[in-house]
Amino acid sequence: MLQFSFWDILSNLLVATQWTIVLSLIAFFCGGIVGLVLLFMRTSRIAPLEWFTKIYIEFFQGTPLLMQLFLFFFGIALFGVEVSPWAAATLALTFWTSAFLTEIWRGCVESIPKGQWEASSSLALSYIEQMRYVILPQASRIAVAPTVGFSVQVIKGTALASIIGFVELTKAGTMLNNATFRPFLVYSLVALIYFCLCFPLSWWAKKIEGRLNVAR
Amino acid sequence: MSLVSIRDVRKSFGQNEVLKGVSLDIAKGDVVAIIGRSGSGKSTLLRCINGLETYQSGSIVADGIEVGGATTNLRELRRHVGMVFQQFNLFPHLTAAENVMLAPTVVNKVSKAEARAIAAEVLAKVGLSEKMDAYPSELSGGQQQRVAIARSLAMRPKVLLCDEITSALDPELVNEVLRVVEQLAREGMTLILVTHEMRFARDVGTKLVFMHHGKVHEEGVPKEVFAAPRTPELQQFVGQVG
Numbered sequence: 001m002l003q004f005s006f007w008d009i010l011s012n013l014l015v016a017t018q019w020t021i022v023l024s025l026i027a028f029f030c031g032g033i034v035g036l037v038l039l040f041m042r043t044s045r046i047a048p049l050e051w052f053t054k055i056y057i058e059f060f061q062g063t064p065l066l067m068q069l070f071l072f073f074f075g076i077a078l079f080g081v082e083v084s085p086w087a088a089a090t091l092a093l094t095f096w097t098s099a100f101l102t103e104i105w106r107g108c109v110e111s112i113p114k115g116q117w118e119a120s121s122s123l124a125l126s127y128i129e130q131m132r133y134v135i136l137p138q139a140s141r142i143a144v145a146p147t148v149g150f151s152v153q154v155i156k157g158t159a160l161a162s163i164i165g166f167v168e169l170t171k172a173g174t175m176l177n178n179a180t181f182r183p184f185l186v187y188s189l190v191a192l193i194y195f196c197l198c199f200p201l202s203w204w205a206k207k208i209e210g211r212l213n214v215a216r
Numbered sequence: 217m218s219l220v221s222i223r224d225v226r227k228s229f230g231q232n233e234v235l236k237g238v239s240l241d242i243a244k245g246d247v248v249a250i251i252g253r254s255g256s257g258k259s260t261l262l263r264c265i266n267g268l269e270t271y272q273s274g275s276i277v278a279d280g281i282e283v284g285g286a287t288t289n290l291r292e293l294r295r296h297v298g299m300v301f302q303q304f305n306l307f308p309h310l311t312a313a314e315n316v317m318l319a320p321t322v323v324n325k326v327s328k329a330e331a332r333a334i335a336a337e338v339l340a341k342v343g344l345s346e347k348m349d350a351y352p353s354e355l356s357g358g359q360q361q362r363v364a365i366a367r368s369l370a371m372r373p374k375v376l377l378c379d380e381i382t383s384a385l386d387p388e389l390v391n392e393v394l395r396v397v398e399q400l401a402r403e404g405m406t407l408i409l410v411t412h413e414m415r416f417a418r419d420v421g422t423k424l425v426f427m428h429h430g431k432v433h434e435e436g437v438p439k440e441v442f443a444a445p446r447t448p449e450l451q452q453f454v455g456q457v458g
Contacts, residue, residue, distance in 0.1 A: 118268055119305035119364075123319035123371065124294035133318060137309045 004180045010189060016172030017193055023158045023168060024197075026090055028151055031097025038102040043109055044127060053102065060099030066160050068092045073164040089161035097154050104146050108139040145209035152198045152205075159194075169193060219244045219406055220265060220375060225274035227260060234260050235271065236430035242375075242423075247401045248408045249417035249438060252427035253453065258410045261427070262377050265408065266290075266297045279374050295323060298368030302380040304360040306352040312339060312363045313348040316370045324371070331370075338366040342396050358389030362396055369400075376400065378409040394420075414457055418442050426450045 038056065041049040060068065073088035112135050120130045162171035173190035177183045220242040227235040234257045242248055250258045263269040265276055267283050267290045276283040281293045307315050316338055317331040326334070339345055342362035352360050361381055368376055378397065382390045394413065398420050401407055411417055417424055417438055424438040426449075434441060434450050445451045 113303075113305075115301060115303050115305035116307065119299075119301060119307070120318075121268060121290075122266055122294055122297075122299035123367070124291050124323045125319065126291060129322050133322060134307055138307075141309075 004176070006185075009176055009180065009182075009186060012176055013169060013172055013186075013189055013193060016167060016169050017197075019167060020155065020158050020169040021197070023089060023093065023161060023166070024151070024155045027093035027097050027158065028154050030090070030094040031101055031154070034094060034098035035101035035105065038098055039105045039109065040128070040131065042102055042106055043131075057099045057103055060096050061103070065092065065096050065157055066163065068096055069160055069164050085161065085164045085166035088164055089158070089166045093154065093157060093161070096157065097150075100150055100153070101147065104150060105139065105143055108143040108146075109135055111142060112138050145205050148201055148208065149205040152201050155197050155201075156194065218242055219246075219279060220408070221275075221277045222261075222265075223275045225261070225264060225271050225276060227257075227264060227269065227271040234430050235264070237274065238427075238430070238432055239274075240425065240432060240435075242406065242408060244374075244406055245404050246406055246408075246423055247421050248423045248425060249421035250408065250410045250425045250427060251412070251414070251417060251453070252433075256427040257430040258427045259379055262299075262379050262408060262410050265375075265377055266294055266299055268299075291323070295371060296374045297377065298371055298373030298375070299377040299379065300361070300364050300368055300381045302384050304352070304357070304364045304384070306360055306364055306367070308352050311349050311351055312344060312355070312366075315352070315363055316367045319367070320370050334370050335366070338369045339363070341369065341399075342366045343392075356389060357385045358392045361385065361389075361393045365393075365396055365400075375406045375408060378407060378411070380410050380412065382411070382413060412457065414442070414454070426453065428453075 038053045042053040042057075044050065069088060069092045072092045073083055073085065076083045076088070116134055116138070117130060120134045125133065158168055159170040161168055162174065165171070167175075169190055173186050177186045180186065218241040220240075222238055222240040225235050225238045226233065234255075238257070238261055240248075250261065252258045260269055264271050265278055265283065267288070271284055274284075278293060279296045282288060283293060307318065310318065313332065313335040316335040317328070320326040320331040320334055321328060335348065336345065339348055342365055344359060344362055344366065347355060347359060347363070352363070355363065365376075365381075381397075382393050385393065390413070394416050397407065397409070398416075401420050409417075409421075421438040424436060424441045425432055426434040426441070426445075426447075428449050434445065434447050441450070442454060445454055
């Protein structure tokens, strides 16, 4: 029988960590782009667009991420389209992330005083121009800290992709445990690696928040 | 022909009717001072003129554009109708010059260099040439309000709406803003001001409008109206604030 040393376990976990990072980055960036589009729709004061985003956000915030992964993985397959765990995980995490980011950012947009909208309206700026030149430059400053904070949730969320067979950190941990029967060691290392990914982000988010408070 | 023509405008917030049939004609070069108690509808009326508020019935035509229509091109209207607010509402992330340059570059598609020249010109007009690159947070209230006026002027408006533009200022800063407005009036700018500065309304205004309970209660030449208010409400109001 194959023997796994501590370093074998660790190096295997670290290889899989790459996929956790890649999946997190893709989910975060694609989710950010979709989230930005949704943000424009959500604050557009055009009723059908607002309703669509509201339902979208309620759905993705109101159901477990695991359900969403299943829906994308098994649901799309029902239509005869073969979906890889990779694609399903990317799609589900992107939509899930976008829903949360839209809500976070909407809060930031709404914290900008109404007078900024009125002044820019009075200068004949269109809605898109107001967002682009007046509102978002101010809102984005406020948004940095909670957005970075939320990226921690995305990293932890990728762990669920293990259940549909995507080999990332958690899945690699499960596989190594099955081979070594040393669950405590394996999962301690898995947890430690997640912590090493997440803690710097949380710490950074707190730091930015503090800095913004001082600026006021 | 009047530049701004307001006909029997009615506006309610829910059950509360704040404009109860207001009619007013404003000609080019008029300096209209709208006075009245808080809640008399004067700010709401002003905000209806550039479409910041909608109204339920009646009509407002500003510079040939019907304001309240379903298909009204508000962008076109607002290019010619400027507005200055009580709270200045400068864009805090932009310098004074950038505040002024924003609308000309974005809306009128003027080049950066040209916009910078416009900014220099209008900021000089309000006496702030040396503050072009200052951020709003580095300016006093009076200076901020003068930048806000310059920002509106950069669009070359045909009418400038001023909504209690000195009310948020410390008393010693009021005059520097009023002087700028007075100079604009002398240059022939059409101004519609909601104001509590009675002396200014009397000395600079060409027309005084006293609003009471959502209606134009009394109007006329400021000096005459102030000297001999016809209605008891205005007599009382002038007695209290004058």
